[in-house]
Amino acid sequence: MITVFGEGRGFRVVWLLEEMVLPYRLRPVDLLAGVENDPEFLAINPAGFIPAIKDGEVIMVESIAIMEYVMARYGPTPLAPQPRDPVFPLYQQFLHLGEAGLATSMYFVGGARHIAPEGERNNWSARQAMSVFESRLGLVTRQLERTPYVAGEAFTAADISVTYALLQARRNGGVIYGAVEDAYIARVTGRDGYKRAMDTCQDTKAWAAARGG
Known part of the structure; x- marks a missing residue:
């Protein structure tokens, strides 16, 4: 196990x-x-x-x-498209962008806003990290304007990666999304797998409730 x-x-x-x-x-x-x-x-x-x-x-x-x-x-699992699948490049891109471009940037924004001394909470590095997050978010938004999930028509592990980062940014960074991102988050977090994971991860569930969902 x-x-x-x-x-x-x-x-x-x-x-x-x-x-x-x-x-x-x-x-x-x-x-x-x-x-x-x-x-x-x-x-x-x-x-x-x-x-x-x-x-x-x-x-x-x-x-x-x-x-x-x-x-x-x-596996195999439909959560990971095969390399010859036409959606594989998008899947691979967003699987990694969810961490490298989104969650990592927001980690530093959240640290600055909630842990740093008062005078350093909007320092140059925090602003740079937010800028990186926003530029990568633009890629997510443009894709979601075309397809319901980041790799196309089907839910994949890339959506787990990206959605975690979007929720982290909303809960810990105060990021406010538009209608496209909000609809996506609602669609993905409505899955039974997400709900079961939240029931298992009680600290995450409590943190989410304290930060507005």
Whole structure:
């Protein structure tokens, strides 16, 4: 059975596992308490960040890499189009853009706005990160004006990647979306897999409720 360590971006992994109907367990990791007090987790990921997984002898970190591993190991699955599928380039692009262009940028915006000293909450780096997020969001919006999902007509793991980032930006960065993005978020989060993942990830569910959904 796959053990998922930590929520945060680990929510992507849990959501994927729910969509694929694979058995797993979620092992909480309390970053606020300090991972130095969690030797079991540090034995899995000595770098001390989440998520991580243990699947038999396999240990992995980085949410997108974990998702790709799970789909390759336990697929095939329609969540991962095959390389010869015409939608594969869009799928691959948005699977990675959801982290590299969207979630990573918002991580630094959120840190500046909620953790940094008062005088540094709108510093140059925070503004640059928001600019990067907005430019990548434009790619998402343009695609969603053409198709219901980021890789085309069908829901894929790329939507898990992107939707996590959009929700993070709304909850933690105060980003306000237009009708296209709001309809997309509603469509994707209406899935049973998302709802089951939220019921499993109670910290994420509580955080979402505190930040307005």
